[in-house]
Amino acid sequence: MIGKLNHVAIVVPDLAAASAIYRDTLGADVSAPEDLPDHGVTTVFVNLPNTKIELLHPLGEGSPIAKFLQRNPAGGMHHLCYEVADILAARDHLLVQGARVLGDGEPRTGAHGKPVLFLHPKDFCGTLLEIEEI
Ligand code: CO
Numbered sequence: 001m002i003g004k005l006n007h008v009a010i011v012v013p014d015l016a017a018a019s020a021i022y023r024d025t026l027g028a029d030v031s032a033p034e035d036l037p038d039h040g041v042t043t044v045f046v047n048l049p050n051t052k053i054e055l056l057h058p059l060g061e062g063s064p065i066a067k068f069l070q071r072n073p074a075g076g077m078h079h080l081c082y083e084v085a086d087i088l089a090a091r092d093h094l095l096v097q098g099a100r101v102l103g104d105g106e107p108r109t110g111a112h113g114k115p116v117l118f119l120h121p122k123d124f125c126g127t128l129l130e131i132e133e134i
């Protein structure tokens with residue numbers, strides 16, 4: 001059911017410092033920061049030949065990643081995103097398999113303008129998963 005790894009998301013305490021690590025130390029193609037107020041995050045994309053790394057920093061009050069950064073002040077891996085062809089079919093399959101879909105179970109528009117859902121980390125080896133319809 002799942003296809004390509006779309007991105008790995010890493011929450012960072014300092015976007016400029018994290019961008020410099022990926023751009024200068026690792027020599028990657030790094031985007032400019034983009035504020036996504038609807039999602040409560042500022043993002044920087046690191047474009048790799050086979051996938052993307054999404055650097056995330058909290059934006060505004062009540063950011064969904066603020067608590068993560070409090071628990072992990074140095075930053076850390078936040079989630080993996082896998083591509084699916086049909087997000088509603090994927091959701092229904094996951095529910096039948098006993099997996100927990102976060103929120104109200106309805107896809108929302110993700111950071112790339114495509115429908116996404118998040119899946120409970122306890123059902124997936126301790127890792128928060130995002131599925132994105134591509
Ligand atoms: Co994501």
